[in-house]
Amino acid sequence: MHKTWKKPLHKRKVWAKISWPGRLVYYMQPLVEHLFDIWLQQLPFPTLLKCVYTCGMLFFILLPVLYPMMVLGLYYAVFQYVGEKHLDFVFPPNWDLLGAATNLWYFQVTNKKYMLFVTMYIDRYRVIITAISSTVDYMRMALCFVFG
Template identity: 65%
Template sequence: MRKTWHKAFHKRKAWQTVSYSGRLVYYMQPIFDHFLRVWMQSLPFPTLLKVIYTSGILFFIMLPLLYPVAVLVFYYAIFQYVAEQQWDVEFPESYNLLNASSEMWNFQVTNRKHLLFMTMYVDRYRVIITAMSSAVDYLRMALCFVFG
């Protein structure tokens, strides 16, 4: 009697002929299966929580790429600070990280009409997103009753 070994695909000889995108698809299948199972859950697990959960998982998956970028930005900010303080170098507007971050930190809307407009605009989209996610939940519940 001859044994048949069922090796994983990435341990076979044919693995050497697979393209980079094919390897990426092979390794991403388990996470996509997990996301599919999460998104197919019924109503007690609402769509907004599914979006938050999926975003959190994708954030943690992207951390190995985001960490070096954050370190480079941090060291560029240190270099810019030292260059401006010690050598009186002026960076162009597109490369001025310190000025852009200080403007973002101190930004405020001074016109009360614009502030009201922004509040209403944000509230409008918050209500639309909540309504759409609830509609998806209720449609899935109805389809579960019809086809389940």
């Protein structure tokens, strides 16, 4: 962030003329440079960890958007609870947040065959993701040996 404030663009007269998306791009430049530096790290840093790190960074970037959405959802749930329990409102199924949360909370797979099927699918995709990331690492290693 220290580099951002020292740039010549940060002058009052010029800054007032820049649009909101332009300011957003201006402030996102250090973050994007950091992500590029992470993805261009040398070989011992595996691709899977780069993906996890990037997802974590995106979560923290989107946190200012996610937090108000969570607060609005919580207030809507309180409004729905009070409306249903005390005022006898009936919410339509598409707007029934408490019913959806209850169904999600008490969801369980009763058929053991389906449970095995879901477990096998999860294991399959975990192995595929690990294989793809390892392939990328090995390809980078081979290219480093050829061109390095």
